[in-house]
Structure formats: structure tokens, C-alpha cells
Amino acid sequence: MQDPIDPFAEFITTLQLLWANAFSFLGDVVQPGWRRNQVVIILVVALISWALHSRSGAILQEWVRAREGWEKWQLRVIVQIKRRLGLMWFCLLVGIVYFVMQSITWPSRSVLIGLAAQLGVVWLSIAFAARLVRNRPMRRIVTWSLWIYGTLYLLNLSDSVATFLDRVALQVGEFRLSVLTLITAIVVIGLLVTLARVASTATASTIRRNEDISPSMQVLAVKGVQLAMYGIAFYMGVKAVGIDLTGLAVLSGAIGVGLGFGLQKVVSNLVSGVIILLDKSIKPGDVISLGETFGWIQTLGARYASVVTRDGKEYLIPNEDLITGQVVNWSHSNDFVRLDIHFGTAYGDDPHVVRKLAIEAAASVERVLSFKAPVCHIVGFGDSSVDYILRFWIKDPTGGLTNIRGNVYLALWDTFKEHKISIPFPQREVKLLDDS
Template sequence: MDLQTQPFSDFFLSLMALFDGVVHFGQSVLSPGWRQNQILILLALVALAWVLHRITGTMLQNWVRSREGWSKWQLRVVVQLRRRLGLMWFALLAGGLYQVMQNVTWPSRSYLIGLAATLAAIYVGIAFAARLVRNRPLRRMVTWGLWIYATLYMLSVDDDVAQFLDGLALNIGEFRLSVLAILTALVVIGALLTGARLISTTTAATIRKNEDISPSMQVLAVKGLQIVLYGAAFFIGVRAVGIDLTGLAVLSGAIGVGLGFGLQKVVSNLVSGVIILLDKSIKPGDVISLGETFGWIQTLGARYASVVTRDGKEYLIPNEDLITGQVVNWSHSNDFVRLDIFFGTAYADDPHVVRKLAVDAAQGVDRVLSYKAPVCHIVGFGDSSVDYILRFWIKDPTGGLTNIRGNVYLALWDAFKENGISIPFPQREVKVVEDSHLALSRRAAASDLPD
């Protein structure tokens, strides 16, 4: 493995040539003439663009605040537009002035102004186009990379820089990796990944709208599509820039073994997620109970499942726990759920009347299914009450279980109170023995009272 040293001498020569060019340009700017005049004009345009940016930015902000019902993407567009108003104003002012000067004076007297206007317009276009990349660090890298490339291209030094970067190479046997290849691969892969994300997003929306595909298969199809598209984008991007991956086979194998030991839980969760999607045991929208957690599946991810409870808490449960643990799926085969509540009445009340009142009360509660009629049975004779069980069915467990039980209990209370049915509670009688310590204390206290 060796790092080529010849490019360093070329870099030194290029650096000296660049330094000489900067010095020459500085001297020409300091000397009176049209080049100096163009620089002064550009500085004036920058100041004017900044003033217009402040004025129009405030006007745009006030106008947006007066509007209602705007979606998030519209507000994001306005925010991005407001941030770049200064650059947009500069591009418009410089471009308009350049067109005027091209017609009234020599073209060489407006070259710098035209170059600045073109670069400003390109910067604005790149800034908006880079918003397609969601990842913020990658978006900044793409933005700055395109800005630098556009600047070098407009200054006609891109070939020299590319030759220099290609000369900075790392050789490992027959494998050669240059800085230019790395930068090109990053740009190409970033563009391909952005295209893959757009395709996967559009296709995923189409898959989710297809009601003939079950929710679990929809998730599996979307995940599989993303893996294929992103993987293909990466390998195509690497091969497109001429990087041979066979030279890194041994190194990647060693890294893969190390990652295999360190990421056992991650791999287990990934495999468990695929199994869950294939066997359809759990799917988005199912109501499940896992330990003390009760809620419905909101999303199924590659590593975890998102379970939202009735109180708004969102639990991220690893897929492995859903495979190895005991999970109660309230809506696995269908959405019907039977609920049981227990109550008791006094022995003096007719059990036949109590059962009929309980069934009628349950049928009058919303969400209780009438075509799967509630039933009420005696389950025992307690110490102070006749014990009953009332069973009824619902079809929307996502609406909650505690609230429907409470409504049925309240309906029972109203029905029993209206028909004179009593709900007994334990009562205790306390008798004081005459010769006990408490009785003697009371007698002593009574004797001490004045007549």
C-alpha cells in the first residue's frame, strides 16, 4: 500500500499558480478601471439585495400569518423561500444589470457581474433542489459539493482540480482509490439514493392504497422494495465511478464477522420483524396486550413495533419480544372481543328478574353488539350476595375496554335503582361482652361523671 507523492509537487505548482492569479486579480481590482468598477457595483448590489431581503421578508411573513389552513409542506416552502430572498434578489438585480450593460457598453466591462449573477442563480437552484434529500447532514454535503463544483466550473478550473484530486490516490495491490473517485461516488450515490427514495415513496403510497393487500404484506412489500432500491442505488453508484469492490472483499468479510457478533440483537429483531410480517400474527391496527402494555399497533418497523396506548403513550417494543413473549392479540382473526363483568345482588331479589334487567341494560349501551346478544349467568352464592357474570361483545377494541365496562356498570346501576334491586355490601355487628376490658373501662368512665 502506497500513497502517490508526485501529486504533491503538482499541487504545490498549482497552488503557486493560483496564488499568482489571486495576486494579479487583486492588483487589477485595486487599480482604477472597469474591473474595479464591477466589484464596486457588485458590492452595491449586495447591499441593495440585503435591504430588499429585509423588506420583502417581513412582508412575506406578515402575509403568511394572515392566511389559515396552510399545510406543513406549504409553510416549509415559504420558510425556504424567505431564507433565500437576499440571494434571489441579488441574482435578479445582477442579471438585469448585466443584460443592460451588454447592450450599452463593451461585454468585457460586465463579465464579473454576469458571472456573479449566474453563480447566484445556480446557488438558488441547488439550494431548492437539495431539499429532496431528507437527511440533513447528507443534504448539506450535497449542497456544498454542488456549490463548489458549480463555482469551479464557472471559473473554468474544474479540469485542473479534477486532475489534481485524481492524482491523490491510495493503492492497495491492484486496487486504486482516489479522492476524485470518492467525491464522485458520494455525489452519484447521493443522487441515486434520492431517486430511490422518491420511487419507494411513490410506490409505497400506491401499495398502501391497495385494499386487496393485507396490512402486514403491505409493510413487508414496502420494506423489501426499499431494501432492493437502496441496495441497487449503492452498488450501481459504486460501480458507475469505476470502484472495484473485489479488493475489499477480505476486509469487508472481517468487518462483517465483527459486526455479526456485536449486532446479534439487531439482527434478531430484523429477522423477527420479517417473520411477523410473513405469518401475519401481528399487523398494523391490531389491539394487543404484552405484559402491562395494552394498545394498538401503529407501525411495524424493521427493529421494533410501535404500540400506542389509550393514554397517548407510545411504546417501542422490539420485534424479538413479540416473537418470544406471550402476546394477546385482541383482533388477530377478527375484531370481535367478549368482555366479562361481575356483580352481585341481594338474596331477596328474584334472580330471573336480575338476569333480564342486566341483559336489557347491556343491550342499551353503545358499542355493545345486539346481534351477539349479551348473556347473564349465576356463578355462585356469596356470603352476602348472589354473584352473577354478564358477558357481552364489542367489535371495536381500539375504542377502549375500560370505558365500555364503565358504561355497562353505570347502566346496571340505573336499571337496578329503577327496579328496586339492591346491591349488598358486607356488614358487621360488634358486640361488647359485659366482663371485657372495654366494658369495665366504660363503666369506670361513666362513674367519674358528675351527677
């Protein structure tokens, strides 16, 4: 039976081997010869590429500023190209030098130059491909992991480094997690999540273009597709690198119980959001009132609903409040809304004439519906006036309620002023007694 290999001793041995190889390479570079000449050529090409990067970047920026009407994705592509102009120049110039030296001298005299060209192309390709990962921390992890792997692969060090990383592991019973497995899992899951994001985005666009599906069901379908895509990507990534999930069953169960108590509100909002989408009581575009908040639903999220008011404020209302609270949905079953305004006239004015003029004034306002004719009724005899209520209907509550009430009040004012109808106000007469 062999003794188990000490990971720390293996790590020290690997470092010593790498240091010896690096020291040997530096020794060869210092001595005159083609190896040193190749290093000098690579450094000169790098300096030229750096100078061209600054100059060509300024030219590209001026050229883009002269263009108009570009889409955002086109500008993002230009920004990414501008950031990597130096590496692009390096790949181009060092590639030209490599092919020229291959033609005019022995192939062995340009090995390092060819290796530098390959590294530059690999790094540049990874930098552009990694832009598909939206999450910035994940994108950096994937980029650096691929850069390191590509460099080690071209230097023929990938197998020895992989063997070393696989030996550095944490083992609890039958569960074993090595550094190599962890790195591979991060890279694979990152790539699969990126593919899942692209697929879910394309599917969501198709669903939103389908007019036969209601807005609430569109939101529910998009959320379901995203959840399924990302869940499958994570599961496939974990299984692809050989991690046995059964070994984590007990630990995940304990963590789940703890999270269940700590995230009761979050889970309640998630469930409430699903209920709202299923029963279609609230959907994007509806006009609602909740307490002092009046506005229309802009988006329905997994945890909250975004309500935008007339003054531009955006309220993020938890889904649980929409389920348990009293919500006025002005456009739930239809868009018809009845509004009431109260006014009073003097006792000397004929009530029949006042009612007729009030109905005509309300009907003259643009947004007031004509097929649901306004009505006016006497509701009481006050101290100073005869009190009326004027009722009318509108079909566009998203256009605002206060403004339509104001327009009807103005129409009443103009009509009453034209027909000599007076709007009384309380008056008090104070008498001073002689004995006082």
C-alpha cells in the same frame, strides 16, 4: 521509468499557482481600469441586494400571514424563497446590469459582471435543487460539493483541480481510492439516493391506496421496495465512480462477522418484523395486550411496533417480544370480544328475576351486541351474597374495554335500584363480653 509524483509537492505547487493568480488579479483590481470598475459594480449590486433582502423578506412574511388554509409544502417553499431572496435579487440586478453594459459598451468591459451573474444563477439553482435531499448532513455535502464544482467550472479551474485531487490517493495493493473518487462517489450516491427516495415514496403511495392488499402486506411491500431502491442506488453509485468492490471483500467480511455478534438483537428484531408481516399475526390497527400494555398497533417498523394506549402513551415494543412473548390480539381473526363482569345480590332476591334484569340491563347498553345475547349465570353462594357472572359481546375493542364495563355496571345499578334488588356488602357484629 518515470518517478512517481509526490502528492504533497503537487499540492504545494498548485497552491503557489493559485496564490500567484489571485495576487495578479488583486493587482489588476487595485489599478484604475474597467476591471476595478466591474468589481465595484458587483459590490454595489451585492449591497443593494442585501438591503432588498431584508425589506422584501418582511413584505413576503406579512403577505403569507394574511393567507389561510395553505398546505405545509407551500409554506416550506415560501420559507426557502425567503431565505434566498438576497441571492435572487443579486442574480436579477447583476443580470440587468450585464445586459445593459453589453449594449452600451465593449463586451470585454462586463466580463466579470457576466461571470458574477452566472455564478449567482448556478448557486441559486443548486440551493433549490438540493432540497430534494432529505438527510441534512447529506444535503449539505451535496450542496457544497456542487457549489465548489460549479464555481471551479465557470472559472475554468475544474480540470486542473480534478487532476490534482486524483493524484492525492490511498493505494493498498491493487485497490486505489483518490480524493476525487471519494468526492464524486458522495455526490453521485447522494443524487441516486434522492432519486430512489422519490421513486420509493411514489411507489409506497400507490401500494397504500390498493385496498386489495392487506395492511401487513402493504407494510412488507413498502419496506421491500425501499430496501431494493436504496440498495440499487448505492450499488450503482459505487460502480459509477469506478470503485472495485472486490478489493473490499475480505475487509467487509471481517466487519460483517464483528457486526453479526454485536447486532444480534437488532438482527433478531428485523427477522421478527418480517415474520410478523408474513404470517399476518399482528397488523396495523389491531388491538393487543402485552403484559400491562393495552392499545392498538399504529405502525409496524423494521425494529419495533408502535402501540398507542387509550391514555395517549406510545410504546415502542421490539418485534422479538411480539414473537416470543404471549400477546393477546383482540382483533386477530375477528373483532368480536366477550367481556365478563361479576356481581352479587342478597339472598332475599329471587335469582330468576336477578338474571332476567341483568340480561336486560346489559342489552340496553349501546355497544353490547344484540345478536350475541348477554347471558347471566349463578357461580356460587358467598358469605353475604349470591354471586353471578354476566357475559356480553362487543365488536369494537378499539373503543375501549373499561368504559363499556363501566356502562354495564351503571345499567345494573339503575335496574336493581328500580326493582328493589339489593347489592349486599360484608357486615360484622362485635359483642363485648362482661368478663372481658
